[in-house]
Amino acid sequence: AIANGAVAAIWERGKNIPSYTPNHFPVFFTTDLAAAVRKLLQLYINNLNGETNNKMEITNFIFSNKKLLNKNNETYDIAGMLKKIA
Template identity: 60%
Template sequence: MLLALKDLGSLFNDKRGIQDEILFSTVSDRAAMEQPKGLFVPVNKESGELLEAISNGAVAAIWYKDETLPHYIPTQFPVFFTNDLAEAMKDIITLYIEKLDGETNKHMERTNFKISNETLLNKNKQSYDIAGLLANLTSQNNHERRG
């Protein structure tokens, strides 16, 4: 199950660009990472430039509300605005986990979260390893079925 552009609409009221049906294969906090069909969330200055993220496959971005978008961003490029990028990333991950809702099909296509910001990862007690979360769900479901 992939994260969709319309899913983000429930989290962010302030947005611009097209709101077509886009499915994200990746969510990344680093512009330099390959992110095919990616959602770029620049949580800090080390995240890199939006132009680099786009060249690496980003098709949408979350952006700090008080920061001006670069002039090269086309008006149709989907951008969601927030006051706290780290909190936005946490909300996106929480929404995605809720969207999975116990789905554990091994052959199901899933959004790949590529998060490298250690502060962001350590800020929250919850794991952001989607594969690990799915493994936990699978083992919980197997235990529930046996008993």
């Protein structure tokens, strides 16, 4: 994720983060990944101030937790993800 431009990660509490993770890279720990992603997306939507189309088209999230993925392991635009997990 870092090599692809990630600026932070949500990580399952109790799981080790990779040893190559830089010290300055923010990692937010949670006991419920799906709930954390829902909250993150909702906060993002609330802060768009009505500019959903322009900003949503250029914002992508990468999910590596198989429970959050559908059949394809790829990036998802925020609008599509919010509909799937809301």
